[in-house]
Amino acid sequence: MDSTFALLMQGFAVAGTPENLMIALVGCFLGTIVGLLPGLGPINGVAILLPIAFAMKLPPESALILLCAVYAGCEYGGRISAILINVPGDAGAVMTTMDGYPMAKKGMAGPALSISALASFCGALLATIGIVLFAPLLAEWAIAFGPAEYFVLMVLALCCLGGLVGDSLPKAAIACLVGLLLSTVGIDSNSGVYRYTFDALHLQDGIPFIVIVIGLFAVSEVMLMLQQAHAGSEPISITGRLMFNLKEFLAVKWTLLRCSLAGFFIGVLPGAGATIASAMCYASERRMAGKDSDFGKGDVRGVAAPEAANNASANGSLVPMLTLGVPGSGTTAVMMGALTLYNITPGPTLFQDQPVIVWGLIASLFIANIMLLVLNIPLIRVFVKFLSIPNWLLVPGVAAISMVGVYAVHGNTFDLVLGTVIGGIGYLLRVMNFPIAPFILGFVLGDMMEQNLRRALSISNGEVGVLFGSPIAIGLWIVAIAMLAGPRLMKMREKRAETAFS
Amino acid sequence: MSERILGGILLFVSVIGIWLARSFEVTISYEPVGPRAFPITVLILLGISAVALMFEKKSDTVWAPPAVLLRIGSLFVVVLTYAWLFDKLGFILATSLMVIPVARFFGASWKQGIVGGVGLGAGLFILFDRLLDVALPTGLWLNSFLG
Known part of the structure; x- marks a missing residue:
């Protein structure tokens, strides 16, 4: 405990340098804007800024601080459009529309925004404290993992994500597998064999991560935005008081605490992200409030619950990425890709090898959340102005900025064209409801998975049984299968129960 | 299907x-x-x-109506061309030319498109190339002016 505190202070020393404070502030500001723009969420913000951070030659800890600030900011921003125009700015804010918009319609936009900012802060703060308490323990435990356990752990992460997102198992499986397959392109590092390069010089080092990310989260996003283009509705103007009052605060205090804690633990589990956390917490708070509550008609608790939960789970999902090197969500997978760009391999040893980066990042989460709270209450009117950026300016801007990032890192147009083609294919697959998070996770984990598999089998001299050799591995296999089959079996049972009733 | x-x-x-x-x-x-x-x-x-x-029995794919699909296809072609011409025309010109049709797809008027295009092209160039030190291609035709 003592050493944790010392390390955290060391982290504050890193995050507290003037440059890093400035970077965090810029990240918070940009993140909130990206979050509040309907159509763009944390994954797009992180994806588009990642190559630019890399091209600006930011040191790794600063780049991560920027990306984390953007990530945290997005979770704050999503609620603004949810409350004011009834359109969630990102997927985690879907539930916030349920009570936020009715509150705004009643002329309570100010209190709805400020109480949700407080809820976001509370969720993020408790989750960050959770990271400080649990991450080092988890990392210490995971150090005992051998390559076989690691391989199974990655299978588990893919199964969790594949089992929970989307409705169709074949589609989720295909997304994972195509991601894994694309990660094998290039020279095999163990043997020097060229795999699927088709004699193209540009593919020798594999398909660059940034190219995939920009294709999927910028190019295909832009195409989807054209498909979903709807006339922008006017935001409700903020009239009356800006701050919530004591009565409203007292009404939500337990909601905040419950949802923050629940959100954090849901976030730590791989696969279950901010969307699931906010939906679950909203539903349970609604049930606890009883029948004669105002839920759905503008209850403050209905605004506080999903916001506390989604921020807590967004921060919680950093835990598996930092401690195990196995991200549990699309956005953290992109962040992990950012680490690998800097030749830093996330995993249990990260806490020992790179304390500056890990603790700097954790400290910057504290700082970023305080900044976000300060930015989001008094400056809310400034952010609301960004809601009126027309799509015709926003979309080409996003396209141009994404290309800037890819070009700055790789310096050739082959990668730009490749990214655009990937984006086009991504668009088709997304219209067909293929989940994108398992794909990106597969791509990020592919190489590590193969390396660990080969290492495990080298140790056992080719004996496949080693993958089922230890109690930990067997336990992970069982959980993996349960995660893959569980949600679907439950859905089937629900359906059967429904048909039995009717 | x-x-x-x-x-x-x-x-x-x-x-x-x-x-x-x-x-x-x-x-x-x-x-x-x-x-x-x-x-x-x-x-x-x-x-x-x-x-x-x-x-799999159920299919939940809903394609956009043909007219919208055509616009999305054109958007893709515009972005692809933009990617290809990015360093040949230079950032400012390529971006300006890309913004105009894309802005039109999203309902801007010609005037808005042209102003937006030139503004984004020049503005982002100054932001990234000059202020943030992210090198962007100027294109051969501009090199003689900027030196």
Whole structure:
């Protein structure tokens, strides 16, 4: 405990340098804007800024601080459009529309925004404290993992994500597998064999991560935005008081605490992200409030619950990425890709090898959340102005900025064209409801998975049984299968129960 | 229907992929698992999933109406051309030319498109190339002016 505190202070020393404070502030500001723009969420913000951070030659800890600030900011921003125009700015804010918009319609936009900012802060703060308490323990435990356990752990992460997102198992499986397959392109590092390069010089080092990310989260996003283009509705103007009052605060205090804690633990589990956390917490708070509550008609608790939960789970999902090197969500997978760009391999040893980066990042989460709270209450009117950026300016801007990032890192147009083609294919697959998070996770984990598999089998001299050799591995296999089959079996049972009733 | 076609394509990809993987050979190997095993395993699973996709009963794919699809296709072509001309025309010109049609797709007037295009092209160039030190191509035609 003592050493944790010392390390955290060391982290504050890193995050507290003037440059890093400035970077965090810029990240918070940009993140909130990206979050509040309907159509763009944390994954797009992180994806588009990642190559630019890399091209600006930011040191790794600063780049991560920027990306984390953007990530945290997005979770704050999503609620603004949810409350004011009834359109969630990102997927985690879907539930916030349920009570936020009715509150705004009643002329309570100010209190709805400020109480949700407080809820976001509370969720993020408790989750960050959770990271400080649990991450080092988890990392210490995971150090005992051998390559076989690691391989199974990655299978588990893919199964969790594949089992929970989307409705169709074949589609989720295909997304994972195509991601894994694309990660094998290039020279095999163990043997020097060229795999699927088709004699193209540009593919020798594999398909660059940034190219995939920009294709999927910028190019295909832009195409989807054209498909979903709807006339922008006017935001409700903020009239009356800006701050919530004591009565409203007292009404939500337990909601905040419950949802923050629940959100954090849901976030730590791989696969279950901010969307699931906010939906679950909203539903349970609604049930606890009883029948004669105002839920759905503008209850403050209905605004506080999903916001506390989604921020807590967004921060919680950093835990598996930092401690195990196995991200549990699309956005953290992109962040992990950012680490690998800097030749830093996330995993249990990260806490020992790179304390500056890990603790700097954790400290910057504290700082970023305080900044976000300060930015989001008094400056809310400034952010609301960004809601009126027309799509015709926003979309080409996003396209141009994404290309800037890819070009700055790789310096050739082959990668730009490749990214655009990937984006086009991504668009088709997304219209067909293929989940994108398992794909990106597969791509990020592919190489590590193969390396660990080969290492495990080298140790056992080719004996496949080693993958089922230890109690930990067997336990992970069982959980993996349960995660893959569980949600679907439950859905089937629900359906059967429904048909039995009717 | 879309699922059937895609399932077929993916099945084809996995067969071709496995066929290609035959040539991933190492002359001397120090490890029991070579470069072939992982991709082949993934491809076999991909093939199985592709078949499962083809036999899935429900389909929830809703394609945009043809007119919208045509616009999305044109948007894709514009971005592809932009990517290709990015360093040939230079950032400012290429971006300005890309913004105009894209802005039009999203309902801007010609005037808004042109102003927005020139503004974004020049503005982002100054922001990135000059202020943030992210080097962007100026294009041959501008090099003589900027030196």
